[in-house]
Amino acid sequence: MHMADALLSPAVGGTMWAATAVAVAHCSRRLRIEADDRRVPLMGVLGAFLFTAQMINFSIPGTGSSGHLGGGLLLAILLGPHAAFLVVASVLIVQALFFADGGLLALGCNIFNLGFLPAFLGYPLYRRLAGREPGTARATTAAITAAVVSLQLGAVAVVLQTVASGISALPLGTFALFMLPVHLAIGIVEGLVTAAVVVFVRATRPDILPAATPSNRSVTGVAVSFAAVALALGGIGAWFASANPDGLEWSIARITGADDLDSPPTTLHARSAELQRRVAVLPDYGFRRDEGRDASPEGAPAASNLHRPGDRLGTSLAGVLGGAGALFLALLVGFVLRRKAQPT
Amino acid sequence: MTRVAGLLDFRRLDLLATGDSSLHRLDPRAKVIVTLVFIICAMSFDRYAVAPLIPFFVFPIAVIATARLPIAFLSRKVALVLPVALLIALPNPWFDREVLLQLAGLEFSGGWISLLSIMLRSLLAAAAAIALVAVTGFPAICAALGRMGMPRPLAVQLLFLYRYMTVLGEEAVRMTVAREQRGGGPLSIRLYGALVGRLLLRTWDRAERIYLAMCARGFTGDFGSGQPSRLGRPDIAYVAGWCGLFLLLRTQDVTQWLGAAVLGALR
Numbered sequence: 001m002h003m004a005d006a007l008l009s010p011a012v013g014g015t016m017w018a019a020t021a022v023a024v025a026h027c028s029r030r031l032r033i034e035a036d037d038r039r040v041p042l043m044g045v046l047g048a049f050l051f052t053a054q055m056i057n058f059s060i061p062g063t064g065s066s067g068h069l070g071g072g073l074l075l076a077i078l079l080g081p082h083a084a085f086l087v088v089a090s091v092l093i094v095q096a097l098f099f100a101d102g103g104l105l106a107l108g109c110n111i112f113n114l115g116f117l118p119a120f121l122g123y124p125l126y127r128r129l130a131g132r133e134p135g136t137a138r139a140t141t142a143a144i145t146a147a148v149v150s151l152q153l154g155a156v157a158v159v160l161q162t163v164a165s166g167i168s169a170l171p172l173g174t175f176a177l178f179m180l181p182v183h184l185a186i187g188i189v190e191g192l193v194t195a196a197v198v199v200f201v202r203a204t205r206p207d208i209l210p211a212a213t214p215s216n217r218s219v220t221g222v223a224v225s226f227a228a229v230a231l232a233l234g235g236i237g238a239w240f241a242s243a244n245p246d247g248l249e250w251s252i253a254r255i256t257g258a259d260d261l262d263s264p265p266t267t268l269h270a271r272s273a274e275l276q277r278r279v280a281v282l283p284d285y286g287f288r289r290d291e292g293r294d295a296s297p298e299g300a301p302a303a304s305n306l307h308r309p310g311d312r313l314g315t316s317l318a319g320v321l322g323g324a325g326a327l328f329l330a331l332l333v334g335f336v337l338r339r340k341a342q343p344t
Numbered sequence: 345m346t347r348v349a350g351l352l353d354f355r356r357l358d359l360l361a362t363g364d365s366s367l368h369r370l371d372p373r374a375k376v377i378v379t380l381v382f383i384i385c386a387m388s389f390d391r392y393a394v395a396p397l398i399p400f401f402v403f404p405i406a407v408i409a410t411a412r413l414p415i416a417f418l419s420r421k422v423a424l425v426l427p428v429a430l431l432i433a434l435p436n437p438w439f440d441r442e443v444l445l446q447l448a449g450l451e452f453s454g455g456w457i458s459l460l461s462i463m464l465r466s467l468l469a470a471a472a473a474i475a476l477v478a479v480t481g482f483p484a485i486c487a488a489l490g491r492m493g494m495p496r497p498l499a500v501q502l503l504f505l506y507r508y509m510t511v512l513g514e515e516a517v518r519m520t521v522a523r524e525q526r527g528g529g530p531l532s533i534r535l536y537g538a539l540v541g542r543l544l545l546r547t548w549d550r551a552e553r554i555y556l557a558m559c560a561r562g563f564t565g566d567f568g569s570g571q572p573s574r575l576g577r578p579d580i581a582y583v584a585g586w587c588g589l590f591l592l593l594r595t596q597d598v599t600q601w602l603g604a605a606v607l608g609a610l611r
Contacts, residue, residue, distance in 0.1 A: 006429055006465035010388045028495030040497075041558060042551040044504020049547040051509050052516040053540050055351075059530035069540070078544075090501045094509070097477050097485065098354050100425050100470035105383050167391045167462065168432065169440040169455055189533075196537025201544060208548055322603025323395040329602075330398070334405035341365060341412050 002095075003110050003158055005103030009165035016108030016161065023116055024089060027082040039083060046075060047087045051094070058193065070186075072118030073147050074194045077126065080210065081119040088115035109161050113154040122150030136199050143198065144191030151187035155179040351513045353421060357474065361481030365411040366578075372480050372488035374579040378403075378586045379476045385590040386468045391458045395599040397468065403586065404471035411479045418478065422470045429466035433459040482506050512547060519543065 005013075031039070050071040057068050071091075075084035089111045095101040102110045129142035159179055163172045202209055361368070367375070386400045408418055437455035476485070483503060490499040519539065523531075531539070555563075592598070 004428065004432060004466065005383065005387055005469035006462045007432060008387060010384045013387070014384075024498055025495055028497040031497045037559075037563065038555050040500060040563075041504060041554040042548070043501055045508050045512070045547050045551040045554065047501065047505035048508035048512040049544060051505070052512040053543065055513065055516050056520060056536070056540060057531065058533055058536035086498055086501050087505075089498065090505045093502060094482075094505060097473055097482065098357055100422070100473055103383070103469040104380065104473055105387055105469065167458070167465075169391070169436040169458060171439060174435075174439075192533050193536060193540075196533050197541045197544065200537045200541030204541070205545055205548075208545075320395070320603070321606045322599030322601070323398040325602040325606055326395075326399040326599050327401060330402035330405050333402055334409040337406055337409035338412070341410050 002102040003106040003113065003161055005105045007162050007165060007167045008103075008106050008109065009167065010105065012161050012165045013105040013108060016112055018108070020089070020108040020111045020116070023085065023112070023120075027085050030082045031086070039079070043079065043083050043087050046079065047090050050075060050087065050091050069193055070114065070118070070147075070151075070190050072114055073122050073126065073143065073150060073190070074197055076119045076123035077143075077194070077198055078209070081123050084123070085115050085119040088119070109157070113157045117153045117157070118147070118150040121153060122146040125149055136195075139198055139202075140192065140195035143195040144188055147191035147194060148184060148187035151183045151190060152180060155183035351510060351517070355510060356417065357421065357477055358482065360413055360478040361484070363411060363413075363479075365479070367407060367411040367479045370582055371573055371575050371579040372484040373492060374575065374583050375476055375480050376485060376488045376492070377583055379472050381587045381590055382472050383469055385594040386472075387465060388594065389461070391461060392454060394457060394461050394464065395603075396593070396597060397461065397464045399593050399598050400468055400590070401471075403590075404468070404475045407475040407479060413475070413478050418471075418474060421474050422467060425466045425470040426463065429463050430459075433462035436462070508550075512543075515546065516543060 050069070053071065054068045072084065072088050075087050078084070079087065092102065092107065092110050092114065096104055096107050096110070123146065126142045126146035129145055130139055134142060156176070156179075159172065159176045162168050162170065162175065168175075198209070382400070382403055386397060389396055404422075407413075408415060436458045437453060440455035440458060441453045443451045443453050480488075483506065486494075486499050486502045486506075490496065519542075523539070
């Protein structure tokens with residue numbers, strides 16, 4: 001359920017980065033105020049623990065397949081939501097950098113989906129359902145409910161982020177119909193596993209489980225306000241994503257003050273356009289864009305051109321040749337740099 | 345146990361950052377900024393972009409070449425994203441069947457083109473992230489992010505996680521191997537709870553020992569960040585050069601120029 005860079009537009013990715021940055025700042029401030037030095041190494045080592053626990057696979061009953069722990073809810077139960085959120089964020093950052101799981105642009109989405117939702121929506125639910133000293137059955141029910149809710153919300157978030165980005169062609173309904181049942185199953189298993197670990201720890205070392213967070217209510221309040229902020233930001237992001245399919249061009253237009261990138265008055269652009277016209281033996285290359293979503297200025301002529309069948313082969317041939325040439329040049333640059341970098 | 349292989353890869357990737365090259369010596373902030381701009385530029389094309397993405401490969405290739413990084417190892421690391429990318433891109437040909445491209449008598453639907461685009465995007469994003477780690481190193485990236493505004497608690501958390509990941513990873517490998525040698529078999533959830541719970545308790549005790557050891561060495565809740573480096577002229581040139589190129593590649597259709605020039609030369 002890691003969101004991938006390849007499916008994400010910068011508008012959506014940037015929005016989720018902003019939402020996540022707010023949450024990170026808040027949690028960090030909160031931990032600083034509490035100023036519990038003992039917790040610093042504990043959080044760090046528990047992050048490593050989460051990483052490690054994900055290496056151990058368990059068999060999922062009745063299916064023959066195996067799964068691994070997500071861990072957001074478990075950490076929130078052990079550490080409280082603020083610390084758990086930072087721990088999950090750190091694990092996701094390491095995964096994005098070292099294992100290319102997800103990716104850097106998608107980091108905001110992933111931290112929100114896998115860290116924020118379990119810690120600030122799933123965990124308060126667990127607390128409420130489990131009460132102070134839950135028995136095995138009650139802890140298991142509470143953990144399953146909380147995990148299912150977190151993972152369903154996470155799946156909805158993935159679907160919304162993907163559809164708002166517009167890279168995948170999956171329709172909203174189909175994608176949701178696929179993701180929600182799959183994550184219902186994953187959520188149940190995650191809840192069972194979380195409960196199994198919590199029950200074991202309670203039986204062997206009850207002292208390390210926090211009895212109950214004293215500021216139960218404030219956690220819920222924070223969660224609700226964050227969710228509201230994120231939804232608002234997400235709404236704005238989605239609106240930009242649909243009105244300006246090309247977030248970067250939009251922001252460039254904002255920065256340069258030119259609202260029409262097609263014919264900017266600057267001489268550099270004019271000259272390069274002129275150059276383009278002159279060298280373009282087969283002009284107007286371009287895959288057709290869908291008109292409704294993507295009415296960018298240069299998209300229009302390309303689209304209209306496609307109706308002339310003679311041009312089609314020519315433009316795509318130029319595209320393929322250009323792509324191959326670019327790849328060749330890139331490799332050549334690498335080869336030359338390598339030769340230069342060789343110690344003599 | 346693919347994750348065990350992952351642990352070994354992690355170590356090897358980590359060690360690459362100890363190399364010495366003109367790129368290794370740059371300020372980490374410069375490298376982080378260039379990587380982020382690269383990803384934003386490359387990921388902001390529309391879903392049918394294929395050819396315009398290709399010139400972007402020059403960045404990871406140039407970094408790997410200049411820093412004398414092992415090509416085969418990094419290619420393998422990057423290629424690991426392809427199965428996942430294929431999985432997430434595969435619905436596209438199904439839902440998007442309109443023919444957008446005819447080439448040599450073959451017809452390609454929009455779905456296949458966007459599938460290719462997603463594969464290229466995945467490769468670019470993974471290559472950029474892995475190249476960044478390989479020439480910068482994780483602690484330096486954390487320091488750079490810290491100086492760019494990341495809150496200290498998260499920076500400290502990242503450094504701790506990084507230091508203890510392999511330690512605990514090895515512990516988990518030992519536990520799994522021990523279990524397998526005593527019979528193994530599929531791990532039920534109840535057993536898993538006991539196994540992972542045990543690991544958790546050991547981890548907890550370890551954290552306690554680490555804390556006491558750190559207190560004995562004068563820990564005050566924060567790591568020292570070392571001497572702050574300043575952005576020098578090479579750093580600024582690095583950022584300006586690459587970002588300029590990325591913006592050029594993003595706003596101008598460079599492959600089209602190239603293809604047209606090649607065609608023109610052929611005539």
